[in-house]
Amino acid sequence: QSALTQPRSVSGSPGQSVTISCTGTSSDVGGYNYVSWYQQHPGKAPKLMIYDVSKRPSGVPDRFSGSKSGNTASLTISGLQAEDEADYYCCSYAGSFWVFGGGTKLTVL
Amino acid sequence: QLQLQESGSGLVKPSQTLSLTCAVSGGSISSGGYSWSWIRQPPGKGLEWIGYIYHSGSTYYNPSLKSRVTISVDRSKNQFSLKLSSVTAADTAVYYCARTVRITIFGVVISYYMDVWGKGTTVTVSS
Numbered sequence: 001q002s003a004l005t006q007p008r009s010v011s012g013s014p015g016q017s018v019t020i021s022c023t024g025t026s027s028d029v030g031g032y033n034y035v036s037w038y039q040q041h042p043g044k045a046p047k048l049m050i051y052d053v054s055k056r057p058s059g060v061p062d063r064f065s066g067s068k069s070g071n072t073a074s075l076t077i078s079g080l081q082a083e084d085e086a087d088y089y090c091c092s093y094a095g096s097f098w099v100f101g102g103g104t105k106l107t108v109l
Numbered sequence: 110q111l112q113l114q115e116s117g118s119g120l121v122k123p124s125q126t127l128s129l130t131c132a133v134s135g136g137s138i139s140s141g142g143y144s145w146s147w148i149r150q151p152p153g154k155g156l157e158w159i160g161y162i163y164h165s166g167s168t169y170y171n172p173s174l175k176s177r178v179t180i181s182v183d184r185s186k187n188q189f190s191l192k193l194s195s196v197t198a199a200d201t202a203v204y205y206c207a208r209t210v211r212i213t214i215f216g217v218v219i220s221y222y223m224d225v226w227g228k229g230t231t232v233t234v235s236s
Contacts, residue, residue: 034218036223045226045227045228048223048224051222052221100148100155101155
């Protein structure tokens, strides 16, 4: 099984919006609505930001939103803030196992 | 509040077996609706799911690691464990444990994700 495909880096200025894509196949992203997104700051454990494609856990700002179309899922962060600078990973159920994306480094300019 | 804490050998020699434990506090490992996962992250690289064990004891592993991985649970200690055999330098990574939530209604899975993670423990494979 291959890792999901994410852009290696994205950037945006404070207040702007950015979208991170996550492309898989019909066997993972396209086949299940169990896509989640994780934020990871350097030296820290991943933190759940979005689950089940578009649901936000309690405590995650509504600036974070998720969606999916076909085999591609997306994470959108609006109103960028300095503390959003981090690595972001998508993750999808693939039928008895899970697969992660390669990660995207978000830089807030 | 649920917390997970990894522990185990930080340095393992090539060809030996890596052994880690994840202690669960603030909740029972036997609670229905949850499975318990291991994920790893090599230095400077992305996340890789290793496998998980359901509260029932059923296990599922990453196909690429399946021949070398064993995950088990010790309900009396409220912890679960990972063993990875025949390690090489490629197994050097930060290893995380995490809770996987699986919500079903009338047998249909309506929600499935990993929510609570441990802080991670670094394992180096070197002679």
